[in-house]
Amino acid sequence: MAASDTRNDGAARQQAQADAALRQVTEPESQVVRFPDNEPLQLDSGRDIAPLTIAYQTYGTLNADKSNAILICHALTGDQHVANTHPVTGKGGWWATLVGPGKPVDTDRFFVICANILGGCMGSTGPASVNPATDKPYGVDFPVITIGDMVKAQARLVDYLGIDQLFSVIGGSMGGMQALQWCARYKERVFTAMPIATAPWHTAQNIAFHEVGRQAVMADPDWQGGAYYNTKARPARGLAVARMAAHITYLSEKALQDKFGRGLQNRDAHSFSFDADFKIESYLRHQGSTFVDRFDANSYLYITRAMDYFDLEAEYGKLAAAFNGTKTQFCVVSFTSDWLYPTRDNKEIVKALNGVAANVSFVEIESDKGHDAFLLEEEVFFATVRGFLNAAAKKRGIA
């Protein structure tokens, strides 16, 4: 096959994937619930969204007394496809090593739910969805949302499934923020919670990295003020730069050095050009270019904004007040080399929970893999999840 054929094949595959991603917005390969137009979701901003659609996956079986449901909350660029093949990328689920039959989150015992978040692009209502007021995609007419709004939408889904109390809410990174927000807003509805590699608020540095990403997207002329859906262009270059910058924060310096160091990519010497001489350059470019084929740029803007607005301390006056009167059993998990949401931030959660005499355990896991450690098969982490859930299941009387 000639090189140009390979390139054309690559471009065709890429276009096919981008098309498949766009299809998920309106026809997701997921279960879907659409709430009636006259039951809008009231947002923290004061605005409403209607209709509200939630796309979700479930695994395992809900038991008779509906006591074995686990809600998994996904991170910024995750989605509902926790433990099944991804309909766009064809890759395995993002937590397929953790969730499944016999796995730490055992779908032989538990009924696992994961919903695409409000503002996402995999079937739940988001900026790529049709705005009923205009019959066009929302774009930047989509209201700015919060982590609280995401959780409120999830609560709608949990109601719809007829579940009063979740056995557990589990999430890493932004998923952990949702878990915390669940415990703050719906105290009676959460039996246990696992906030993992997360924080009770976004710091100045967290906001700074997100702002760089947003500016990269909005600087791309193909962004077109957010109204790119019905044009041939997408702000792929800007979104790729945003992803590259963010990706650095997901790994530790040691992980980067061990994995890539100053190694050269397919060459013996510097090219004295701006080619991707170094393995790390090639890796980052790959991360950027594959991301844009599966993710909507406007969703990226809205979700990062929601994370930046997240501040449980500001919402409740003081952090401990968010958990006042909680009966939820907590297990907070952090990773030693995570510099995005370091142990220090996770300990603030533990401190606040201790301040209201909550039932909380805390595990700091030794890892040199950085923030993304929560997505990897880390033995101690997996044992922690399994042990915590098994002990709580016994207490809750789950077979």
Next chain:
Amino acid sequence: MAASDTRNDGAARQQAQADAALRQVTEPESQVVRFPDNEPLQLDSGRDIAPLTIAYQTYGTLNADKSNAILICHALTGDQHVANTHPVTGKGGWWATLVGPGKPVDTDRFFVICANILGGCMGSTGPASVNPATDKPYGVDFPVITIGDMVKAQARLVDYLGIDQLFSVIGGSMGGMQALQWCARYKERVFTAMPIATAPWHTAQNIAFHEVGRQAVMADPDWQGGAYYNTKARPARGLAVARMAAHITYLSEKALQDKFGRGLQNRDAHSFSFDADFKIESYLRHQGSTFVDRFDANSYLYITRAMDYFDLEAEYGKLAAAFNGTKTQFCVVSFTSDWLYPTRDNKEIVKALNGVAANVSFVEIESDKGHDAFLLEEEVFFATVRGFLNAAAKKRGIA
């Protein structure tokens, strides 16, 4: 004054500054030496540059035996205007607190030289300079350069000034890399050296952040493959994003949190929009937009590339070999909260120097200001510079 007048005034000021910056390329407000066309600078890439022009500033007076010259090497976005008003921004010199009469680098005693680096945009030959082969600005026809090439160009200037041996070569960040390269390539010509907040090689994470910046510039359609000089457009949006990302690495997380935290900019509540709600967002946007008015985007590409290529260990087989036989007296300085070139990297330099029994002292300075601490008035740092230079001056017999 109406708001739109203020905006127009701002835009006019901005345009005037951008024009003033562009003038520095061909008519720098500096001393200038232009080497003849038949004396090209031979580069590490194997290519030549001719003519070579170097724009530089000097402070103080060269003594009779030419023993009191100090070369200051500037960092990525610095320039030769160390201790005088900047001709474009109108601000004070970037190291005016450190360099001047009676200051730690005392221009009453020492003759201080600082040259705009090869590849820069303040009058030394760089990608914005005219390519004699085409009579147009080089753009990406400018050869990819190295830190070694920058130092070679500086050596030309030092020759031109008739100085055999520099009393000291001092630089922070990329300036420190140049200082190290001087000591490796021109052993007999450096009496003392102060590499500050620097590293003997660029790590994977260092390269990663630079690659994000380059991709941001090159993703901007106004970059036009580097040939934007004779168009009305400049890749200002891409360069601003690059600067924003880089700026985060210049500060520590603590400095960001102390200075900005989650504070809001000119408002009491979240706007529920993509405005710069947070002080840190406003600050970064300002850093981005002011930078593009004084700096050339192609220079940014070439200089970051030179830094990424920097690896004294690879060049000499092992790091210690770079300094084999050195008689230079070294003072290596690092700052505790610098995560761009952390103490660990600076200690690698010290270790290598110890390995060849060099005369080296090492000072780690307590600061929570991050990498940029080397540009700030830090009492212990200033005392270190003063003490080191004074002791060495005595040894060298400088009055």
